[in-house]
Amino acid sequence: AQKITQTQxxxxxxxxxxxxxxxxxxxxxxxxxLFWYKQPSSGEMIFLIYxxxxxxxxxxxxxxxxxxxxxxxxxxxxxxxxxLGDSAMYFCAMRGYSQNTPxxxxxxxxxxxIA
Amino acid sequence: EPEVTQTPSHQVTQMGQEVxxxxxxxxxxxxxxxxxxxxxxxxxxxxxFYNNEISEKSEIFDDQFSVERPDGSNFTLKIxxxxLEDSAMYFCASSEATSxxxxxxxxxxxxxxxxx
Numbered sequence: 001a002q003k004i005t006q007t008q009x010x011x012x013x014x015x016x017x018x019x020x021x022x023x024x025x026x027x028x029x030x031x032x033x034l035f036w037y038k039q040p041s042s043g044e045m046i047f048l049i050y051x052x053x054x055x056x057x058x059x060x061x062x063x064x065x066x067x068x069x070x071x072x073x074x075x076x077x078x079x080x081x082x083x084l085g086d087s088a089m090y091f092c093a094m095r096g097y098s099q100n101t102p103x104x105x106x107x108x109x110x111x112x113x114i115a
Numbered sequence: 116e117p118e119v120t121q122t123p124s125h126q127v128t129q130m131g132q133e134v135x136x137x138x139x140x141x142x143x144x145x146x147x148x149x150x151x152x153x154x155x156x157x158x159x160x161x162x163x164f165y166n167n168e169i170s171e172k173s174e175i176f177d178d179q180f181s182v183e184r185p186d187g188s189n190f191t192l193k194i195x196x197x198x199l200e201d202s203a204m205y206f207c208a209s210s211e212a213t214s215x216x217x218x219x220x221x222x223x224x225x226x227x228x229x230x231x
Contacts, residue, residue, distance in 0.1 A: 045222035107157045
């Protein structure tokens, strides 16, 4: 079974500052993928970034980067130069590489960006 | 850019009624999913669907739920007799593949189901 733990129910960050959202995971799968999704108040789920368990380098997508520490089973999301539009819920998720394994989500972190 | 669409955006129904939530996955995708999110909680997997049959389902997906791909484009979730606790946001998702590289699952905008 897979499990995602997000220990920060809420975070505040000043506009233009960087923020790290924590995510730890547990799995018995030898190969897996880690994902971050953003959910604004409108409710849709927006894919942000993906990290494969065998990827040697940390994933980056624009202002988003994933700090992947495999030995610690952590996959923290770093948002640089925060913007007011970054205020949202952020969900960490994972799935195995086996066919059709569903995404398993954490409880999420609510990020509030302050002007 | 192709996207997953869902209708309706909001559905209000009385307890005991049947509801059908509709999704149109991205056209070249082969794998389809339904997830739900009770207000203020995390997203939970319900069911995955491939090659016109259920691949995997969670314990939430009991006999009250069913899925169908009736016409090659739509993907539906039916709840036969809704309960108050079925009130949630229901997300449809699709992906090109699931093995090998962990392909991204593209989510639709969701249908908010309110059972009164």
